[in-house]
Every structure is written in C-alpha cells, then in structure tokens.
Amino acid sequence: MRVFVTGATGVLGTRLVERLADRGHDVYGLVRDDEGADRVESRGGIPRRGDVLDRRSLERAVPNVEVLVHAATSIPTATRPSEADWERNDRVRVDGIRNLVGVAGEGVDRVLFPSVVWVARQPDGSPFDESAKRSPDRTTRSAAAVEDFLRERRSAFGFEAAILRCGFFYAPDSAHTRQFGRSVLAGRLPILGRGLLGREDARLSFLHAEDAAHAFAEAIETEVGGLYHVVDDRPTTFAEFLTELADELGAPPPRRLPAWLARPVLGGETTALLTEPMPTTNDRFRDATGWEPAYPTYRDGLRQVVERWAEDGTLRETPEGYRWNEGRTAATA
Template structure:
C-alpha cells in the first residue's frame, strides 16, 4: 500500500518508515528540512517538504493514490517545566494538523491511524482499564481526545477506517526522554516522583518500547483494522521500579524520591502528575485482533535493549563522560 506519514522523523515515524518499506509498502514521509529529508531517504522512504499547519504544503506533498495516512506529528514540550503556550502548540499540531491532513487527502483513502496515549483514559480511582473505559483527559491529553473524536466523525462521513492506537510511555535508545533519563540517572539527579506527603505512594504505569509501538502500527495497517487499541507491554510497572531497574543496568546511583506536591514547583503539574496518576491497562485486544506481540514484553526486557544498544554504539560511554565532567566541574566550583 502507499502510506503517507506526518512526523516521519520522530521516534515513532522513523521506525514506521523503516518497517513499512522493509515490507514493500511505498512510504511518503512529511519533513520540514534537509536533515529530515535525509532521515526518511536513508530508511527507504520518499521525503516531501511541508508542515501540518500549512495546508498548501500538505496538498503539494500528498499524492492522489495515497491509501493510508498516519498522523504521527507532535510538538510535545521538551522543557523542564512546560508553559501553557508550549502545550497549546502541541494541541495545534495534533488537532489542526489532523484536520489539515484529512482535508488534503484524496478520495479513496482507506485508513487513517493516530498514535494517541493510554493515559487519556486513566481512571480517577487508579483502577485497571481497557479500550471501553470512559476517558478523562487532562491538559496534556485533551487534544489527543479531540483528535480521536474528530477521526471517528470524519470516518463516518468519508468512509475510511479510523484506527486509534493509544500507546504507553515511549522509551527507546534514540528517544529524547530516554536519553535524558539515562543522563540524569548517571548524574544522580533523577528522583522518583511519588504521591503522598513524603512521596512514598507509587503508581502503576504502562510503558511500551518504540519498536513495539511501530510493529503494532504495521500490524494495524496490514490487517486494515479500525477502532481503538491499547499498545503497551505485558506488565504495568511503577515509576520507582522502572527507574531503579534503569539505574541498576546503567550502574548508576539508586534514585532518591521527591513528593509530587514538591515536584510541581520544578516540572509543573502536568509532568508531576504524569508519573503519580496510575494508568494500568492491557494489550489483550491488540494481541487478539492485530496478531501483534511485543518483542520486549516487559520493561526489563526493553531497558536491557536500551543499555546494550548504548554500550555498543558508544552512547553509554559518552553519557558517563558527560556525567564525570559535570561532577568534576561541580566539585571545582565548590572548592573555589
């Protein structure tokens, strides 16, 4: 099939281009610059310049014979304490981008896929949930819920299958957050954020390795699936266990703790609640209907792959060197 991907240079998009072209699908990836063009080209795709917030560029980028569209573009804030303006930018890329994409796609489009997030449906009482649960969007997930609704509405009128794959927290060797977590763990500067007065209450979270998320999208495309699926690994895990395991594999100091009420002053409400509000869910529907199985069924399997990859490609040595340099600089400053 011919597949058009927005966000083709992101942690998910890169993997989609790789996997789809490996399976003989024709892939066109939307990019914003020459660096993005090279990323898509090296993975076997065809790059087209454009911006999801610029409808004219989308119309030029999308061919008349596109059968499947994946809206993977985001602008998730990378600052320590994101402002509302940063979240608003992400909202625009998600929702306006989805609307512009569908307005530019040709008649005959068969399927539109959107990577939403499982925590859009986390339950107020912290209980386990699945795809049938009521959603409870917050500031970070409101636009994801809006796109889910928008796709269902457009699908009913335009005749394509709307496929929403709600993913757990992404992690991977090349994921921005994973590298930041590893760097801060090696520095001894990544505390576990917990609930309660002293930060001792741990919430069960759902993660997924980015390789497994991409595999689920390919499975959904090739089975022509419609509907909503939760794409997570087999085992929910507390943030404490995840980061303690990561630290152990990195041979880094064991992370300390900080209560969520205090963390809000440093990282904001959205980020502090992200790791203290439970979101245990299940991948049973995705396994059953898509024929998908995660290559890294638990966070332990996935984190071992991350650290092994970093060890092989030199990233781990680089992070350790940076950590040592920062410690040395700090000690010199204290001595002065």
C-alpha cells in the same frame, strides 16, 4: 500498500517508515528540510516536503495513497513545559489532522493515529480498557480532540479510523528517555511518589518505540479499525522503571521525593504523568492483530536502550563506570 506518514523523522515515524519499507510497502514521509529527507530516504522511504500546519503544502506533498498515519507531534521536552509549549503540540496534532484529512481524506481507505492510554486513566487509579470513560487533562486534550475528530469524520469521508492508544514511549533516541538516563547518572532524578513521604507508587503502562512501530505496521496490514490500547505486557511503577535504569547504567539507586515537593519544579502535568496510575493491557489489540511486543517488559527494553547508548557513544566507559557523552546526539536504534 501506499502509506503516507506525518512525523516521519520522529521517534515513532522513523521506525514505522523503515518497518513498512522493509515489508515492501511504498512509504511517503512528510519532511521539512534536507536533513529530514535524508533520514527518510535512509530508512527506505520517499520524502515529501511540507508542513502539517500548512494546508497548501500538504496539497503538494500528499500523493495518491491508501493509508494515512498522523504521527506528527510537538510534545514538550522542557522540565516544566509552558502553556505555549502545549499549544504548539495541540496545533500539530489537531490542526494537522484537520489539514491532512481535508486534503486527502476522501481518497484514502484508512487513517491511523497514535493516541495515549493516559487519556483514559481513571480518577480512582483502577485498571481500565478501551471501554473506559476518558478523563483528558492538559497533556491529553489534543489527543482526545483527534480521537473525536476521526470518529466524527470517518463516515463523511468514507475512511476507516484506527486509534492506537500507546503507553509511555521510551527508546534510545527518545528525548525523555535520554533526559532520564543523563539525570540518573548524575544523581539528579528522584523517584516521585504520592503521599506525604512519597512512598505510594502508581502502576504505569510503558511501550518501547520499536514495539509501537511494529504495532502500527500490523494494524495497517491487518486492516483493523477502531480503538486499541498498545502497551507492553506488564504495567510497572516509575520507581521500578527508574531503579532498573540505574542498575543498567551502574548508577546509585535514585532517592525518593514526594510528588507534592516536586510539583512546583516540574509542574502539575509532568508530576501527574509519573505519579497517577494508568494500568491497562494490550489484550484487545493482540487478539485483533496477533501483535506481540519484542520488549514485553521494561527490563527487556531498558537493557536494549543502554546497550544502544554504549554502542553509539552516548555512554562513555571510564574506570569509575559509565559517563554521559554530552557531545553525542541521539541516534535512532
């Protein structure tokens, strides 16, 4: 197949370009500079210059393809994101999909979008599936808007839409995962919990970025449409995730901190992401495609993350244990 991927140099996009190219597909990756072009080419893709926020550039960049994947985001990585940070992400997601479909929507068979499962987290914290009513907040508003746009426009343009709501991404080159690792080693990242003393933990749904790319490749090849949740096999708490990361790094167990104390520092959005439940399953997607995660639990995935950091020099081994190499930039696993 011929596939066009926005966000082709990101955590998901880079892996998807490589996976599809390895399977023999013609993969075009949207890039903005020479560094991005080199990255796409090194993964077997064909770079195309443009910007999702510049419709005229997309008219030149998007070739005749069968599948569009809108994986471009600008998710904030600041400890306390500003409104401007979130607005930038909104534009990349929402204006980006409008420009992309406006330029190429009539000529493609399918459009795929990586949404997030916590757009449908339930106010009472109960498990939910694809049929659950959404409850978007500031962090998920744009994901919900893209979901709505694709549902509204698929009939008018004649394409099938596949919305894959993913769990909380982690990977060796993910900015948030790297922030977690650096802070855990430094003893600066606490376990956030609800309640007066911070002892109440919420179950979250995670997903290794390699498994996300695998899921999109399977969705493309099996030609599924509709809405699916793509997460690993077992929801876990932030406490378990962070404690396991500390164990893998040989760092002391993180201390606990009530979410209400962290909120003034982290902001409401980040605090809610880590402390409000979002337990769901991959059952529907697995049944539809046969996909299975290579990292079925956070333990499997975090082991790979730390091994990769040790291999690429992100971690420096000393007699006292691992130290974070501040001069090392992220390398895709």
